Amino acid sequence: MQTIWSRHLRYTLAGLVVATLVGLYLGYPVYGFAAGLGVYLLWTLNQTRRLAHWLADPYATNEAPQSLGLWGELFEKLHKLNQNHRLSQDRLRARIDRIQESTNAMHDGVVMTNARGAMEWWNGSAEHLLGFRQSTDQGQYIYNLIRTPAFRSYFDAKNYHEPLELPSPAKPHIHLQIQISLFGDDDRLIMAKDVSRLHQLEKMRRDFVGNVSHEMRTPLTVISGYLETLVDNADELPAKWRRAVNTMATQSFRMEALITDLILLSRIEAGEQEINDTTTDVNRLIQQICQDARTLSEEKQHEITFTSTGGHRLKGDEKQLRSAFSNLVFNAVKYTPAQGRVSVSWFSNHEGGYLSVKDTGAGIEEVHIPRLTERFYRADPSRHKDTGGTGLGLAIVKHVLINHDGNLEILSRFGEGSEFICHFPADRLAAGSAEPS
Ligand code: ADP
Numbered sequence: 001m002q003t004i005w006s007r008h009l010r011y012t013l014a015g016l017v018v019a020t021l022v023g024l025y026l027g028y029p030v031y032g033f034a035a036g037l038g039v040y041l042l043w044t045l046n047q048t049r050r051l052a053h054w055l056a057d058p059y060a061t062n063e064a065p066q067s068l069g070l071w072g073e074l075f076e077k078l079h080k081l082n083q084n085h086r087l088s089q090d091r092l093r094a095r096i097d098r099i100q101e102s103t104n105a106m107h108d109g110v111v112m113t114n115a116r117g118a119m120e121w122w123n124g125s126a127e128h129l130l131g132f133r134q135s136t137d138q139g140q141y142i143y144n145l146i147r148t149p150a151f152r153s154y155f156d157a158k159n160y161h162e163p164l165e166l167p168s169p170a171k172p173h174i175h176l177q178i179q180i181s182l183f184g185d186d187d188r189l190i191m192a193k194d195v196s197r198l199h200q201l202e203k204m205r206r207d208f209v210g211n212v213s214h215e216m217r218t219p220l221t222v223i224s225g226y227l228e229t230l231v232d233n234a235d236e237l238p239a240k241w242r243r244a245v246n247t248m249a250t251q252s253f254r255m256e257a258l259i260t261d262l263i264l265l266s267r268i269e270a271g272e273q274e275i276n277d278t279t280t281d282v283n284r285l286i287q288q289i290c291q292d293a294r295t296l297s298e299e300k301q302h303e304i305t306f307t308s309t310g311g312h313r314l315k316g317d318e319k320q321l322r323s324a325f326s327n328l329v330f331n332a333v334k335y336t337p338a339q340g341r342v343s344v345s346w347f348s349n350h351e352g353g354y355l356s357v358k359d360t361g362a363g364i365e366e367v368h369i370p371r372l373t374e375r376f377y378r379a380d381p382s383r384h385k386d387t388g389g390t391g392l393g394l395a396i397v398k399h400v401l402i403n404h405d406g407n408l409e410i411l412s413r414f415g416e417g418s419e420f421i422c423h424f425p426a427d428r429l430a431a432g433s434a435e436p437s
Helices: 002-025 029-056 069-105 124-130 149-157 196-232 239-270 282-300 318-334 366-371 393-403
Strands: 109-113 119-122 164-167 175-183 187-194 303-308 313-315 341-349 352-359 407-413 417-425
Touching: 002 029, 002 069, 029 069, 109 124, 119 124, 124 187, 149 164, 149 175, 175 196, 196 239, 239 318, 239 393, 282 303, 282 318, 282 341, 282 352, 318 341, 318 352, 318 393, 318 417, 366 407, 393 407, 393 417
Parallel strands: 303 341
Antiparallel strands: 109 119, 109 187, 164 175, 175 187, 341 352, 352 417, 407 417
């Protein structure tokens, strides 16, 4: 560029010298110089006009404007820059098209939103599964289109370890699993997977267990009734039958308890009961449960205490909450040796409400803790024979808490005792409850 510029300067000066000499020859050197300058100015102005015209639409022709010297070089360099820019733009567009093509071929819906939830891009499956439309929904907030409150809280919580399941807002027969990933500046990549078939299978399994349990209940009630009569009149039975009848009666009562829990669990899992429109007085409920627990404790003489701070009520179904809380308190009694302590407390802070059941009992080894809420999982299989539990208690607790947007925390040290804490979010709390007496 340096040499072109010096060549340009040389030619321009030479031109001006020639113009001045011609002027000198004609007797007007100053006019000659001025005429030379004028011609140079007009030529430069013309090149500037051509440049402006060309830059207004550089892709209109595939060639640069032709010119001499510095201007010719400038046109050529700009043309090359333009071509390179165009080439990388085409390459980038092809790559984007390919990514869009492949994401469009996916069966899962993919949506990109900014940090506030405004939708920026989504694929064809998202249109099908979630009912979004390119023409109207660009820039809309996603939670205005997926209006389920659970989705809004999931989106805002930024805790995306577990996926969220919900029915499609556009096609209620489609059941979706939503998984969000964060990228960039808190932007969200939202994947929606159609899990209708799995959901259907899960429902069939639940219905099957529910129905079988229901069908078994009547014959079992009859058998238990007769066995109870036999046990009541055991004196009249031959001695060799007494033990058998007693064992049969105990086992049939266990089966009845199991079936009652199975029916309850399948109802809770199906979310049959109404949980959103009622409030539960937790203080009153726990006082009743503690009373029952003292009866259960009997000669084991546990010290069972209840403390409450805040006195909030809980928005939720009392029957379900009673099942969950009583399972925790009765477990504490069952798994705590005589004279042990069981402390129940209900308290709240700005994050939510907490029901804690703490005991000084057997404790649980750390390896078992993550699996305790599975159906029929026992930390110590040999121990349940003494306690007569069904193995479904903590599964019931877990599902009741899911229905109430809560979760269960288990803290335990083997041999020292356990604490089970039910966490409820702040929007599940309602004011007004009597303090425990
Ligand atoms: P179960 O009917 O056997 O009590 P649960 O589902 O209520 O069934 O509890 C599952 C297992 O968790 C129990 O078998 C027991 O091993 C353990 N567990 C529950 N609560 C306690 C507790 N308070 N202390 C020690 N172990 C407990």
